[in-house]
Amino acid sequence: MEKQLKAVSDANRLTLLSCLKSGETCVCDLVDVIGLSQPAVSQQLKKLEEAGIVTARKVGTWKHYRIVEEQSPAIRAIIDQLETKSPNQCTTCQS
């Protein structure tokens, strides 16, 4: 429980989750939204993944992240409480 809560208790990671609420999103689109460097976003996504909150699917060079459906009630409630944010989709990585 602590690990999952640590994973979501960060403004940037909450923003990532807001974006992922709109559906599967590739890393490059998330980078545009967050306004951090690509490695920073990659590292944040890794934390969310290690906590079991998001998962990823590789499509060519791209990687599409999404929120794991099955969640504890607490994590579910946190995600539900986030606004949904729709990042612009880059033209290259639409699958």
Add this chain to the structure above:
Amino acid sequence: MEKQLKAVSDANRLTLLSCLKSGETCVCDLVDVIGLSQPAVSQQLKKLEEAGIVTARKVGTWKHYRIVEEQSPAIRAIIDQLETKSPNQCTTCQS
């Protein structure tokens, strides 16, 4: 939201909340449970208080902390998911 999540994403503070689920508890009893120094517990309680998750009532030299009833769904769900832990009550500060 971030502030509240940061406040609860710590093992010791989650344990404090577990204890407070059993009802109003004075600091000295919480110190016994946590096994940290008294100042450490005091500081953790302050974080929870500043996040609006707990509140306190002073009774003489003692201070009784309790969980704030009204909570956002997310924080509510987190607290609900914690087990209830009943700390031993010290003989002096029973009010």
Add this chain to the structure above:
DNA sequence: TTAATATATAAGCATATACTTATATATAAC
């Protein structure tokens, strides 16, 4: 095969966090 692109990992660094010990404050007991 070479160049370009998407993502991940590594290393370094600045800031945040969470303890500790020491001390302050407030109340109670004598």
Add this chain to the structure above:
DNA sequence: GTTATATATAAGTATATGCTTATATATTAA
């Protein structure tokens, strides 16, 4: 008033966190 007790605050320090830049890896395109 003096002493003891409960709690809070302050200062110091070790570790964790979250960026950055540089580099590695994998895939695609030419």
